[in-house]
Amino acid sequence: MDPKSLTSLYAILTYIQNHKYDELEQQLLEKITSSSDLYRKGVWLSASYIKNNKTRDLILKVI
Amino acid sequence: MEKINQYVKSKTFNFRNLVNLYYDLSFLNRYRGDVVNELVNEIRNDSKALTALSAIQLLQALSRNSNALGHKEYMLIDLLLRNLSNMMNEFDTDQKAHIFKLIATLNLQFSPPRYRIPYMLYTLRPQLKESFDTCSEKGVLYIVQAYKYLPKEYPTDLLNEIKEMVLLTIQHSNSSIKSYFLLEFFFAVSELKKSRRFAEEKWKTLMDEVANRITHDDFMGRYTNMQKILETLYELKIHHEPTLQAVVTKITQSPEVAFYGTLYELLVAQRVDVTPMLDKVNLSLE
Numbered sequence: 001m002d003p004k005s006l007t008s009l010y011a012i013l014t015y016i017q018n019h020k021y022d023e024l025e026q027q028l029l030e031k032i033t034s035s036s037d038l039y040r041k042g043v044w045l046s047a048s049y050i051k052n053n054k055t056r057d058l059i060l061k062v063i
Numbered sequence: 064m065e066k067i068n069q070y071v072k073s074k075t076f077n078f079r080n081l082v083n084l085y086y087d088l089s090f091l092n093r094y095r096g097d098v099v100n101e102l103v104n105e106i107r108n109d110s111k112a113l114t115a116l117s118a119i120q121l122l123q124a125l126s127r128n129s130n131a132l133g134h135k136e137y138m139l140i141d142l143l144l145r146n147l148s149n150m151m152n153e154f155d156t157d158q159k160a161h162i163f164k165l166i167a168t169l170n171l172q173f174s175p176p177r178y179r180i181p182y183m184l185y186t187l188r189p190q191l192k193e194s195f196d197t198c199s200e201k202g203v204l205y206i207v208q209a210y211k212y213l214p215k216e217y218p219t220d221l222l223n224e225i226k227e228m229v230l231l232t233i234q235h236s237n238s239s240i241k242s243y244f245l246l247e248f249f250f251a252v253s254e255l256k257k258s259r260r261f262a263e264e265k266w267k268t269l270m271d272e273v274a275n276r277i278t279h280d281d282f283m284g285r286y287t288n289m290q291k292i293l294e295t296l297y298e299l300k301i302h303h304e305p306t307l308q309a310v311v312t313k314i315t316q317s318p319e320v321a322f323y324g325t326l327y328e329l330l331v332a333q334r335v336d337v338t339p340m341l342d343k344v345n346l347s348l349e
Contacts, residue, residue: 001322008324015331018338049297049325049332 007032007044014054029058038062064093071097078105078112082120089124092131099135106142113146115153119162126168137175144183151186156194160202160209163187167209180217192221196228200244203229207251210259219259226252230265233272240272242282246292249273253295260299270296270303277309284313286323293329307335320344 010032013025032041042062045055070076085098106113121143125136163184172180191206203225210222229248232240249269252260261269273292276283289310296303307330320343327337
């Protein structure tokens with residue numbers, strides 16, 4: 001999966017809040033925050049159609 | 064650009080070359096002042112130099128940069144509009160619809176010298192109203208797209224008749240409407256001011272047909288088209304369950320279930336449960 005799709009997937013998982021994806025969501029968060037182009041991912045996330053506390057926190061952290 | 068300036072100063076051009084040059088320059092959005100000066104002078108000296116084709120070409124170039132036109136370009140528009148009224152017999156209905164859209168795009172109600180809708184749009188409206196049933200699909204779309212730029216005081220009778228015609232065709236002879244037209248018509252109507260769009264019941268008729276084609280028609284069922292449809296519904300704040308279900312069916316029936324981030328996001332934003340689809344996708348982080 002390309003980086004943009006991974007960012008999208010993170011936004012979707014934070015919204016659907018299904019416990020079977022909790023681990024995947026955590027892995028995604030780690031992957032996003034440890035990547036070198038963090039700012040770009042923050043921009044993608046801010047342009048996402050999904051907005052909630054988790055995505056907002058991450059956006060504020062990286063931008 | 065230097066070569067262009069030299070060419071214009073040398074006065075070795077003919078009018079047709081000058082129109083082509085202005086048309087090409089409009090794509091670059093660079094300084095066009097010298098070319099415009101010469102065009103204005105040429106038309107003033109001999110208005111017969113302006114043919115129907117070059118008039119359309121100039122309008123296309125002007126509408127492309129309608130947000131950044133100079134003083135001389137407004138003079139050129141004025142000259143064009145004055146000459147166009149004598150050429151109307153040379154245009155077919157599709158070309159008239161194209162001119163209607165191009166002039167509307169110029170947004171002359173916000174611009175000098177007169178700050179008003181050109182008279183040409185009022186003379187074109189009855190002509191188009193009389194003959195829009197002979198328009199090609201492209202011509203019909205031009206008219207609907209033009210209404211996006213026309214101010215609210217401009218009469219909407221032409222638009223209303225077109226909307227009615229399309230809806231009646233959908234209800235009684237839907238197979239005669241191409242998917243390409245249906246999609247572009249949907250986008251064009253959705254971009255209009257709220258009062259000019261469809262009432263709720265009529266939206267439903269249009270969207271039911273779109274939804275039906277998502278599962279049965281390859282063109283409408285393309286991922287890019289489904290994404291654009293969902294984006295438009297999201298922006299219009301319309302929740303149309305059959306369309307959402309059609310998109311879900313199309314994705315799940317596809318032999319290779321892939322993850323399309325924006326499409327899934329739009330489904331989630333419309334409160335569709337995407338978990339069954341996510342379960343089918345290989346959610347590898349690599």
